[in-house]
Amino acid sequence: MTDWEEYGRDHRRKERREGIKLLLVGVGFVAAGVFLLAIGGLWLGLVGICFGLMGILTGTSQAATLKASTNEALMIAACLMFAACGALMLLSGVLAPDQWGWRGGLSAVIAGSLCLAFFGPGAVLLIIRRIRRRRSGDNWR
Incomplete structure (x- = not known):
């Protein structure tokens, strides 16, 4: 085995390990969110x-050996989930600022606005790029 092949194999292993870790962290966040919903923290739970869910999608994309088009769809979905997370933070900061404790709603408004402003248009651009690629007949993915 050449050095290049060995490097590629090691890189794939590292990516897989990181993807599995991200999956586990995502499951932890979902469990914490469900717990928060159960005790009455609606906005923080959501x-x-x-x-x-964004972490689970990204971890699945990173850990599994999938087709490129499947990976692209997972990453678009993860980007949309991150934008939705930002929108929820923004809404909760405005509608229920007391949910954020001593920090108040301003921190949620700022973080949610930045998240939504970055990942919202990013997801739209990824979707447009995917549609254009399909229409042009460039289906190598």
Whole structure:
């Protein structure tokens, strides 16, 4: 085996390990979000679940050996989940600022706005790029 092949194999292993770790962290966030929903923290629970689902999608994409088009769809879905997480943070900061404790709603408004402003248009651009690629007949993915 050449050095290049060995490097590629080691890199794939590292990516897989990181993906599995991200999956586990995502499951933890979903569990924490469900717990928060159960004890009455509606907004933080929804944000936690949304963030955890984003981690699960990204971890699955990283850990599994999937087709490129499947990976692309998972990453678009993860980007949309991150934008939804930002929207939930923004809404909760405005509608229920007391949910954020001593920090108040301003921290949620700022973080949610930044998250939504970055990942919302990013997801739209990824979707447009995917549609254009399919229409042009470039289906190598």
